Amino acid sequence: MFFKKKCVAMILAGGQGSRLGVLTKYRAKPAVPYGGKYKIIDFPLSNCIHSGLDTVGVLTQYEPLELNAYIGTGSPWDLDSITGGAFVLPPYMKYERGEWYSGTANAIYQNIYFIDRYQPEYLLVLSGDHIYKMDYNEMIDFHIKNEADATIAVIEVPSYEASRFGIIHTDEEMRVVDFEEKPKNPKGNLASMGVYLFSWEKLKKNLICESPGKAADDFGHDIIPGMIEKGDKLYAFPFQGYWKDVGTVESLWEASMELLGDHPALDLFDTSWRIFSRNPNKPPHYVAGGGRVKNSIVSEGCYIYGSVENSILFPGVVVEKNATVIDSIVMQETRIMKNSKVIKTILDEEVLIEKNCVVGGREDITVVGTAAIVKEGTVLPPGKKISPKDLTSAKVCGGVM
DSSP: OOOOOSEEEEEEOOOOOGGGGGGGSSSOGGGSEETTTEETTHHHHHHHHHTTOOEEEEEOOSSOHHHHHHHTTSGGGTOOOSSOEEEEOOOOOOSSOOOOOOSHHHHHHTTHHHHHTTOOSEEEEEETTEEEOOOHHHHHHHHHHTTOSEEEEEEEOOGGGGGGSEEEEEOTTOBEEEEEESOSSOSOOEEEEEEEEEEHHHHHHHHBOSSTTOBOOOIIIIIHHHHHHHTOOEEEEEOOSOEEEOOSHHHHHHHHHTTOSSSOSSOTTOGGGOOOOOOOOOOOOEEOTTOEEESOEEOTTOEESSEEESOEEOTTOEEOTTOEEESOEEOTTOEEOTTOEEESEEEOTTOEEOTTOEEEOSSSOEEEOTTOEEOTTOEEOTTOEEOTTOEEOSSOBTTBO
16 A cells, blocks of 8 residues: 655666775665764655655665665664565666666656556656755745746855856746756856655656657756756755765865864754764773873774874774774775874774874875775875775785776
């Protein structure tokens, strides 16, 4: 039995995130850890449940295993109810044929049957790889007030970054008059956040191209420009809060460092809008008598015998005696052994830094992939990237790119 819903949410979580390099070699971008205990996809999932949206499809494709296992039944986000739930929706074989999702719009097209089961008035389409807090009800109210066919959440970005985004042009009433998908020379700086609200029946018609059985591939390249050309009513919903596209190593590191300090722009400690996640079963963290922690986020299960400064430590991290971690992100179950220094580096999960190593420096960001071992005495210069599960030594740095 399926219950009729006013709005169903679909989270696009199949992206590779190739600009994150070794961090997404074996995981989808929405599964990248962030903030000491979260994954990026925790943010749209948490936004949905805070906004009263209890039926959420998560569309996976690239390296889906970690993400599928992480979401499970949706219980950490209270998305395991009888009347709704979190549903992982990978591509699958259909009666006639099966195919991969060929784009954002095609992913929705291939799941029309799933959406129609709930007979929604509206469909909310979200990117699974952005960090922000947003009450989607405000956007829904805006959409209804304007009798819109589609509403696009927008935010002003610096002009020098505008070419990374879809750029929206509106009239004085915020009706969309033009759309540029990642233009080389953008004419404005009002960027699409990858948050779309559609009147479902209108979108369903636009998803189907003139050729029978042929579906449009992408919202930015196909659906949005096509709807504007047809004269459909598209509006831009201005968003004023914190929003970050962590599509590069640099933006991920910057977004993480922005969490440190007394008044971060993104408050993870706000009890009125908690970000929910699947929490590990770990004891409280421990700082030894000779340990030192300054201006850092330290998660449960960490053991600090050395020095940690201006850094973020995920659960189960061990920093041994006389080891130093500065300006770095250290992910789950990583160990930094005696007398080693880690500076401006992202260490992925289950990394081992052996004794007397120097990893990174004050210049470019160094990245060490999942389960890699940095051998005793290695000096790894700033900006180096170590592939997951590769071995390094003082003489030969296997996997350095």
